[in-house]
Amino acid sequence: MDHDQKNAAKATDAATQAAAALSAQRQQREQQANAAGRAEVLVRDVPVRIFHWTLVVAVSAGLLTGFFGEENLLDIHVLAGQAVAVLVLFRIAWWFVGGRYSRLSAYPLSPRKALDHLGNVIRGRSPLTAGHNPLGAFMIITLIGLLLLISITGVITLGGEENQGPLKAFVPYWLGDAAGEVHEVLAIILLFAIAGHLGGVFMETVVFRHPLLRAMTRGTMPVPEEQAERGRFILRGLFVFGVVLVFFTGFWNVLEATPDTRWRPISNAEIYKANCADCHHAHHPSLRTADMWERIMQGLDDHYGEDASIDEKTARRILAFLQRNDALHFDTEAAVRLGRAKTPDLRISSATWWRLRHEQLPEAIYRTPKVGSKANCDACHLDAETGRFDDVNIRVPEEARQAVSGNS
Ligand code: HEC
Ligand code: HEC
Numbered sequence: 001m002d003h004d005q006k007n008a009a010k011a012t013d014a015a016t017q018a019a020a021a022l023s024a025q026r027q028q029r030e031q032q033a034n035a036a037g038r039a040e041v042l043v044r045d046v047p048v049r050i051f052h053w054t055l056v057v058a059v060s061a062g063l064l065t066g067f068f069g070e071e072n073l074l075d076i077h078v079l080a081g082q083a084v085a086v087l088v089l090f091r092i093a094w095w096f097v098g099g100r101y102s103r104l105s106a107y108p109l110s111p112r113k114a115l116d117h118l119g120n121v122i123r124g125r126s127p128l129t130a131g132h133n134p135l136g137a138f139m140i141i142t143l144i145g146l147l148l149l150i151s152i153t154g155v156i157t158l159g160g161e162e163n164q165g166p167l168k169a170f171v172p173y174w175l176g177d178a179a180g181e182v183h184e185v186l187a188i189i190l191l192f193a194i195a196g197h198l199g200g201v202f203m204e205t206v207v208f209r210h211p212l213l214r215a216m217t218r219g220t221m222p223v224p225e226e227q228a229e230r231g232r233f234i235l236r237g238l239f240v241f242g243v244v245l246v247f248f249t250g251f252w253n254v255l256e257a258t259p260d261t262r263w264r265p266i267s268n269a270e271i272y273k274a275n276c277a278d279c280h281h282a283h284h285p286s287l288r289t290a291d292m293w294e295r296i297m298q299g300l301d302d303h304y305g306e307d308a309s310i311d312e313k314t315a316r317r318i319l320a321f322l323q324r325n326d327a328l329h330f331d332t333e334a335a336v337r338l339g340r341a342k343t344p345d346l347r348i349s350s351a352t353w354w355r356l357r358h359e360q361l362p363e364a365i366y367r368t369p370k371v372g373s374k375a376n377c378d379a380c381h382l383d384a385e386t387g388r389f390d391d392v393n394i395r396v397p398e399e400a401r402q403a404v405s406g407n408s
Contacts, residue, residue: 289339341354
């Protein structure tokens with residue numbers, strides 16, 4: 001018994017000695033590494049790095065087209081938004097199945113830790129960590145959360161305001177319009193968050209000399225070997241991205257293919273076009289309400305200074321056609337904002353909203369031969385006949401622009 005105890009004690013002794021030697025060795029190695037610049041160890045898996053830089057491109061494209069783009073760049077804006085949405089969904093999945101430091105469970109997400117870290121930073125200290133520091137982790141969650149909300153409000157806006165995308169049949173105009181406001185406010189908040197993110201990276205790299213940029217490009221940091229990421233995870237990344245992409249495209253296309261009740265093409269417009277398209281283009285019926293159409297049709301003998309009268313039977317058939325397809329039968333931006341706007345002179349172009357949307361254009365442009373009158377919506381809206389007035393179909397004729405700039 002005694003003998004055994006002695007042996008055991010000896011063994012523990014030996015173990016402690018070995019451990020001490022090991023740790024001395026490690027310390028020495030670390031000191032050497034520090035002196036010579038510690039060996040670079042992989043700390044970011046490949047998918048997270050590719051995700052990061054493609055997200056930078058997609059978000060930049062979205063912000064630029066959103067804040068500065070002409071209306072007709074909407075397609076590119078939506079493409080950028082789709083890319084952001086797929087990337088963000090991928091990243092959320094990667095929080096659960098990604099590499100060691102890409103996982104949400106590895107984030108030091110406690111307010112205490114964040115405050116401690118902040119205190120350290122203020123005192124000029126910020127230890128190098130292979131994973132994200134607490135402030136960085138909160139920042140990632142904020143950015144991903146904002147981008148997710150921006151994507152969702154974007155799709156709602158696209159459906160409600162533009163009658164496009166997966167939600168076009170489900171979101172009423174007013175909701176799309178409200179979502180559009182939120183979308184814009186969130187985009188502004190995102191700008192501040194990005195500034196915060198860049199500020200944090202600047203502090204870490206320039207003030208504390210932590211090579212974060214290298215970590216996000218080559219994937220390495222000078223940290224002890226045992227803190228290494230467990231692999232590059234390229235195949236797993238491709239697989240997860242593929243699943244997200246298929247899911248997203250499926251969601252988008254299936255919903256987009258559902259029958260639309262808020263906008264539809266109009267048929268049997270022949271008699272209307274034959275009688276009302278001589279002096280200006282035949283306005284889409286959704287641009288006035290039934291009672292306004294009635295008053296217009298009743299006053300054709302003195303129609304804005306012209307005699308546009310037609311025989312009573314034809315007039316009745318035209319009125320029936322217009323009323324069947326009036327502003328209350330459509331839920332488009334043009335129908336809600338213009339068609340339902342009552343104007344004393346019954347003109348669409350007298351509506352306040354119309355004037356606001358067109359105030360950037362000089363009055364003289366409507367008198368150019370290419371346009372002729374405000375009533376010729378189709379001079380600049382390639383899809384005026386459909387009543388959609390999509391942003392991507394706005395083209396002010398170059399000749400008209402030149403004629404106006406030449407005059408001034
Ligand atoms: C003889 C020419 C003529 C015919 C035919 C004619 N219009 Fe007009 N219409 C005008 C003129 C002129 C204006 C005023 C345009 C302007 O001020 O720039 C006008 C304006 C309008 C507007 C207001 C457009 C705006 O600026 O918002 C509507 C709506 C309209 N017409 C409907 C009709 C309908 C419906 C018919 C067929 C029954 C018709 N028009 C046939 C000459 C005509
Ligand atoms: C001389 C060219 C021109 C004419 C004519 C014109 N528009 Fe426009 N319209 C524009 C431009 C440019 C814009 C985009 C303004 C902006 O950037 O917000 C616009 C915007 C709009 C929008 C908002 C589109 C959107 O989704 O943001 C609607 C709706 C619209 N116009 C309806 C009409 C109607 C109805 C008429 C005829 C009564 C008309 N426009 C005549 C040039 C024109």
